[in-house]
Amino acid sequence: MPKTTENARQDFDELAWDRNDEEWEEAQKALRKKSLCRRLELLVAEKFGKPATWITPMIIGGFNNLYRIRVEDFSPDVLVRRPSVSQAQLPEEKTLREAVTAKYIQQNTKIPTPRVLFYSDFSDVGPFIIMERVENKSTLSHALTTPGVDRSITHALDPNISQTTLEDLYLKVANIILELSYHKFTRIGSLVEADDGSFFVGGRPITQNMSDMLQLANIPSAVFSPEYKTFKSSDEHYLNLAHGHLVQLIFQQNDLVKSADDCRNKYVTRQLFYQLAKQGRLSIFGFAEDNWSAQARTKTSKLLPAPSNSDSFRLYGDDLRPGNILINDANEVVSVIDWEFTYTAPTQFVLDSPWWLLLNTPEMWDAGIDDWVENYELRLETWLSAMKEAEENTTGSESKSTEFPLSAYMRESWETGRFWLTYAGRKSWAFDTVYWKYLDERFFGRREDHVEKDELWKTRAHLLSKGARDAMEPFVARKVDEMKERKLVEWDPEAARNRLKEVLLNGEVE
DSSP: OOOOOSOOSOOOOHHHHHHHHHHHHHHHHHHTOHHHHHHHHHHHHHHHTSOEEEEEEEEEOSSEEEEEEEETTOSSOEEEEEEOTTTSSSHHHHHHHHHHHHHHHHHHSSSOOOOEEEEESOSTTOSEEEEEOOOOSEEHHHHHBOTTOOTTSOOOBOTTOOHHHHHHHHHHHHHHHHHHHTOEESSBBEEEEOTTSOEEEEEOOOOHHHHHHHHHSOOOGGGSOOTTOOBSBHHHHHHHHHHHHHHHHHHOOSSSOOSHHHHHHHHHHHHHHHHHHHTTOGGGTTSTTOOSSHHHHHOOSOOOOOOOSBSOEEEEETTOSGGGEEEOTTOOEEEEOOOTTEEEEOHHHHTSOOGGGGSSOGGGOTTOHHHHHHHHHHHHHHHHHHHHHHHHHHTTTSSOOOSSOHHHHHHHHHHHTHHHHHHHHHOHHHHHHHIIIIIHHHHHOOOOTTOOGGGGGGGTGGGSOHHHHHHHHHHHHHHHHHHTSOOOOOOOHHHHHHHHHHHHHHTOOO
């Protein structure tokens, strides 16, 4: 059978995307006004009690804008980081969580990261972080990608990179991930700073997927967890992820669903994922405790044990990747930046090998997701070797130790498909392809051969709860009817919450 090269990512809402582009074009005009730069100078001068001068150029990023400011009698220069209007979602909350996470990393780990000097969710220039500027040559992503590549395009791993260079660069990141794994937390969510300067988990996880839903799918914010909601167990968090996938299907008005059968496919996968999360099965999938999956019934070798379901969680960054690791001329790491979308997560997340080994994501790989997997496996051994070296370098030399041998768990994660469970959980627009290709048969056993793509739902609909089965056709009919009118729906918050509750109740397991 020929390999598919179709885009494995489902479509965002094009109307939401267009609206976002229009708002961004308008917002950029304000960014360059001298009056804004002057207000930034005044903000920094007020905080330091000394004259401050903006140093051009301004740096426009994906979610934030950076302004370099020189403060009299202070070294180094500082950066004012402001969330981008229209691009950054939940800008006040996101800024606070990112600043506190960066402060925690800087104060409690060996990971080099810029020192946060001041931050606030309110000022004359909006939410901001003032941090030290770190001198650098480029990013680790540039060291890994093809030489001479246009810096404005998405990077991909240089296919001709030497093994020695790759091992060295992977090892630098392995050391960072290993250091992060030492730090445990008792709740899942975002870090908050107390009045006495201590840190605790006190806010909901701000994830990249959540940001995409708000920005590019027009999902009503009322259906997400409350701002200060945290989770006490991995099972609760997996259930929250399952909610997110259902939220996407319910509320993305345009472009996600292509036909009635496509809607049935998406409905069945999301309701099954929700059922498994509700039953507490996702947190043990692929571990020694897995006693439910079809894969577990055929495994002959003993698997490693699952992490605790409660009281022991790790920091995980959706956007922790080589593009956010700054290096100097000697390719040494000088700073790790952009801690937005970093939160305490189930330990299962850090037991997977990183998705970015090829720099680009599986759902956006030009040659298709099957080709991505082939290339990823070629580099995985190098990564695992680097992780093992990082572990061995710390053994006996430090008081810290990890209760989980990451290199062993990461190898097993790829073999069992746990890698894909985490990836599908975090990525609503990659969820469908990943579910059918890499999870469904591991969960429930082999499907019939030669099933057409649009009829995959027929092979698993019988596994749905009775409520979910009975509700499927009315749901599909409503969704197909919604497809007829391309518009951006502005939901009343209470109506949105009631609609979500209705779908979730239909999916409850008997």
